[in-house]
Amino acid sequence: xxxxxxxxxxxxxxxxxxxxxxxxxxxxxxxxxxxxxxxxxxxxxxxxxxxxxxxxxxxxxxxxxxxxxxxxxxxxxxxxxxxxxxxxxxxxxxxxxxxxxxxxxxxxxxxxxxxxxxxxxxxxxxxxxxxxxxxxxxxxxxxxxxxxxxxxxxxxxxxxxxxxxxxxxxxxxxxxxxxxxxxxxxxxxxxxxxxxxxxxxxxxxxxxxxxxxxxxxxxxxxxxxxxxxxxxxxxxxxxxxxxxxxxxxxxxxxxxxxxxxxxxxxxxxxxxxxxxxxxxxxxxxxxxxxxxxxxxxxxxxxxxxxxxxxxxxxxxxxxxxxxxxxxxxxxxxxxxxxxxxxxxxxxxxxxxxxxxxxxxxxxxxxxxxxxxxxxxxxxxxxxxxxxxxxxxxxxxxxxxxxxxxxxxxxxxxxxxxxxxxxxxxxxxxxxxxxxxxxxxxxxxxxxxxxxxxxxxxxxxxxx
Amino acid sequence: xxxxxxxxxxxxxxxxxxxxxxxxxxxxxxxxxxxxxxxxxxxxxxxxxxxxxxxxxxxxxxxxxxxxxxxxxxxxxxxxxxxxxxxxxxxxxxxxxxxxxxxxxxxxxxxxxxxxxxxxxxxxxxxxxxxxxxxxxxxxxxxxxxxxxxxxxxxxxxxxxxxxxxxxxxxx
Amino acid sequence: xxxxxxxxxxxxxxxxxxxxxxxxxxxxxxxxxxxxxxxxxxxxxxxxxxxxxxxxxxxxxxxxxxxxxxxxxxxxxxxxxxxxxxxxxxxxxxxxxxxxxxxxxxxxxxxxxxxxxxxxxxxx
Numbered sequence: 001x002x003x004x005x006x007x008x009x010x011x012x013x014x015x016x017x018x019x020x021x022x023x024x025x026x027x028x029x030x031x032x033x034x035x036x037x038x039x040x041x042x043x044x045x046x047x048x049x050x051x052x053x054x055x056x057x058x059x060x061x062x063x064x065x066x067x068x069x070x071x072x073x074x075x076x077x078x079x080x081x082x083x084x085x086x087x088x089x090x091x092x093x094x095x096x097x098x099x100x101x102x103x104x105x106x107x108x109x110x111x112x113x114x115x116x117x118x119x120x121x122x123x124x125x126x127x128x129x130x131x132x133x134x135x136x137x138x139x140x141x142x143x144x145x146x147x148x149x150x151x152x153x154x155x156x157x158x159x160x161x162x163x164x165x166x167x168x169x170x171x172x173x174x175x176x177x178x179x180x181x182x183x184x185x186x187x188x189x190x191x192x193x194x195x196x197x198x199x200x201x202x203x204x205x206x207x208x209x210x211x212x213x214x215x216x217x218x219x220x221x222x223x224x225x226x227x228x229x230x231x232x233x234x235x236x237x238x239x240x241x242x243x244x245x246x247x248x249x250x251x252x253x254x255x256x257x258x259x260x261x262x263x264x265x266x267x268x269x270x271x272x273x274x275x276x277x278x279x280x281x282x283x284x285x286x287x288x289x290x291x292x293x294x295x296x297x298x299x300x301x302x303x304x305x306x307x308x309x310x311x312x313x314x315x316x317x318x319x320x321x322x323x324x325x326x327x328x329x330x331x332x333x334x335x336x337x338x339x340x341x342x343x344x345x346x347x348x349x350x351x352x353x354x355x356x357x358x359x360x361x362x363x364x365x366x367x368x369x370x371x372x373x374x375x376x377x378x379x380x381x382x383x384x385x386x387x388x389x390x391x392x393x394x395x396x397x398x399x400x401x402x403x404x405x406x407x408x409x410x411x412x413x414x415x416x417x418x419x420x421x422x423x424x425x426x427x428x429x430x431x432x433x434x435x436x437x438x439x440x441x442x443x444x445x446x447x448x449x450x451x452x453x454x455x456x457x458x459x460x461x462x463x
Numbered sequence: 464x465x466x467x468x469x470x471x472x473x474x475x476x477x478x479x480x481x482x483x484x485x486x487x488x489x490x491x492x493x494x495x496x497x498x499x500x501x502x503x504x505x506x507x508x509x510x511x512x513x514x515x516x517x518x519x520x521x522x523x524x525x526x527x528x529x530x531x532x533x534x535x536x537x538x539x540x541x542x543x544x545x546x547x548x549x550x551x552x553x554x555x556x557x558x559x560x561x562x563x564x565x566x567x568x569x570x571x572x573x574x575x576x577x578x579x580x581x582x583x584x585x586x587x588x589x590x591x592x593x594x595x596x597x598x599x600x601x602x603x604x605x606x607x608x609x610x611x612x613x614x615x616x617x618x619x620x621x622x623x624x625x626x627x628x629x630x631x632x633x634x635x
Numbered sequence: 636x637x638x639x640x641x642x643x644x645x646x647x648x649x650x651x652x653x654x655x656x657x658x659x660x661x662x663x664x665x666x667x668x669x670x671x672x673x674x675x676x677x678x679x680x681x682x683x684x685x686x687x688x689x690x691x692x693x694x695x696x697x698x699x700x701x702x703x704x705x706x707x708x709x710x711x712x713x714x715x716x717x718x719x720x721x722x723x724x725x726x727x728x729x730x731x732x733x734x735x736x737x738x739x740x741x742x743x744x745x746x747x748x749x750x751x752x753x754x755x756x757x758x759x
Contacts, residue, residue: 513645519718519719526711526715527708527715531707531711532708534704535701535708538700538701539701542696542698542701596719596722599718599720599722599727600723603719603727603730603731603735607734610716610734610738611734611738611741613716614713614738614741615741617709617713617745620709621706621748621749622745622748624702624705624706625702629702629752629753
């Protein structure tokens with residue numbers, strides 16, 4: 001709860017920076033604030049309880065705190081990484097406050113206990129992102145990205161509201177626990193429109209995590225948005241959306257999983273196939289990573305599908321979102337530096353092994369992790385997901401996931417091959433800011449460390 | 464009257480008008496006319512809110528939606544260049560696909576509504592929750608957190624609108 | 636606000652609407668029927684202060700109008716929240732005052748931000 005309050009306060013502080021003209025101080029203040037939020041979050045975790053205000057609406061239990069921790073840590077790295085892009089902008093304050101508001105929404109999504117908080121969280125997270133996606137005002141692609149994201153996002157919000165209304169109509173409550181109680185009380189006697197409501201909410205959430213067939217916006221939005229914003233979307237937003245899905249479908253609708261699990265299974269299968277095969281034929285790096293994020297979404301959805309009521313589920317999802325977020329921050333940081341001249345094809349990576357060996361090495365680790373090659377965090381992330389799936393009846397999905405992962409390796413390796421085996425047109429070294437260099441090295445080391453001691457997360461998060 | 468109560472008559476008339484104006488929003492060629500029909504649709508829906516004993520929502524619906532949001536709609540239409548010759552012409556293929564998709568949607572809706580007879584509708588809670596007084600009591604006690612956090616949502620929208628809509632001094 | 640509140644209580648309002656609408660419709664129809672009609676090309680032309688009109692009226696206009704309108708909507712929504720508070724003012728007491736004032740304070744930051752950004756200033 002303190003983390004949420006600190007982050008929303010920071011957003012308002014950013015607005016005050018515009019009013020009272022302390023723009024230069026804003027970046028260190030924001031970094032300190034995020035760190036403070038993280039520490040507050042950590043202390044709430046250790047003390048084992050959260051201040052119980054608004055207890056009926058939002059509750060930072062252990063699960064919520066764990067996901068908040070992942071989000072805040074990612075956000076901390078993201079701010080250092082992205083500062084180079086924002087620094088010289090006249091609208092730096094607007095960008096910072098929008099990102100912080102989006103972060104507020106993301107934290108709400110980890111801890112909501114009520115449908116109203118869920119909806120508000122999604123809107124608070126999405127509305128700043130619509131604007132941020134379109135923030136390169138003179139760039140047609142960026143405008144298109146913002147517009148598409150807005151239209152599709154509003155559509156999804158409509159579905160969510162309709163679903164909430166139907167669920168309310170059937171259960172008479174917005175509260176997750178009360179809905180759960182009602183389900184176990186009524187059993188199969190729930191009216192049919194209740195299930196329609198669940199499916200509508202599922203569709204809306206799948207829109208938000210860009211799972212196929214609701215993924216059409218993702219490639220265009222990821223490609224058109226400024227690279228740092230794409231990094232934010234594929235890390236913080238993804239993690240928050242999955243925390244929300246987990247909460248919604250395990251707490252509230254866990255009792256009627258047979259009504260939505262088949263839909264979810266087919267969505268996962270579609271996402272795996274469409275994402276990996278589409279990614280393989282792309283030439284734009286950001287677009288490829290957009291498709292890759294769809295395939296990662298499919299993996300994370302598998303955890304929800306497994307619907308195991310045990311620590312393994314939470315561990316798997318946490319580990320996956322941590323590994324994916326950290327890897328993505330490193331990858332997007334490097335993409336941001338490499339594509340500064342506007343060329344976003346794979347060719348822009350040609351000869352990076354010579355032009356900046358350190359960056360190339362970090363990129364290799366990030367790509368290996370995203371591809372799920374052993375000793376990196378990404379491998380164990382996938383491994384944990386597979387272990388949750390083993391006991392369930394979805395073995396075919398497991399086989400499909402392994403096969404499509406093999407396709408995935410191909411397009412991740414395209415970057416590595418370009419970096420080391422292709423001749424660059426220019427020999428001039430790629431420069432990188434010192435702060436970004438630190439982030440790159442830290443995230444890379446973290447990826448390797450997570451892979452070296454995969455039990456670490458499970459050990460740390462004893463629920 | 465014909466075995467129906469006055470409420471049922473009102474419901475029928477309002478529903479008919481709402482659907483008719485809704486169709487006219489879609490069918491009218493001039494976008495400005497569409498917006499005006501949409502205003503009428505909103506009035507009909509506000510009437511429905513009244514029938515449901517939710518006066519506050521009805522008034523908010525008229526003040527915010529029919530009043531403010533519709534002005535925004537009109538502005539958007541005027542911001543864009545919607546002359547007939549600049550409108551994109553849709554191909555036959557996309558028209559057919561749209562018709563098929565819409566037809567499927569209708570099919571699903573009719574199919575799901577067919578079984579709606581046994582919906583087991585029941586009334587939850589207080590039937591007079593829609594009154595301003597009762598609504599306020601709930602809003603400022605149980606729903607206090609959403610109420611306060613809604614200000615963050617409004618702020619985010621404000622910052623976003625200003626960032627997109629305002630040219631900065633240093634911006635080209 | 637007794638428990639007898641039913642939709643039929645709105646009958647006077649409905650009657651008022653009917654009378655108001657009826658008055659407008661009657662006068663418009665009557666003036667149309669009674670008045671003399673002389674239609675000429677010049678009389679039916681759209682005009683603008685005597686200058687020959689040319690082109691289409693559908694010209695894109697400045698985004699500034701839109702920005703003002705959108706900010707108006709945001710503060711409009713803020714004001715909406717005050718009605719339930721005003722009605723419950725006595726019951727909510729000092730707690731309600733604190734709740735609503737903190738809400739307003741947050742939006743006041745937005746208001747000053749808007750001024751600092753010169754979002755409602757016409758000249759750039």
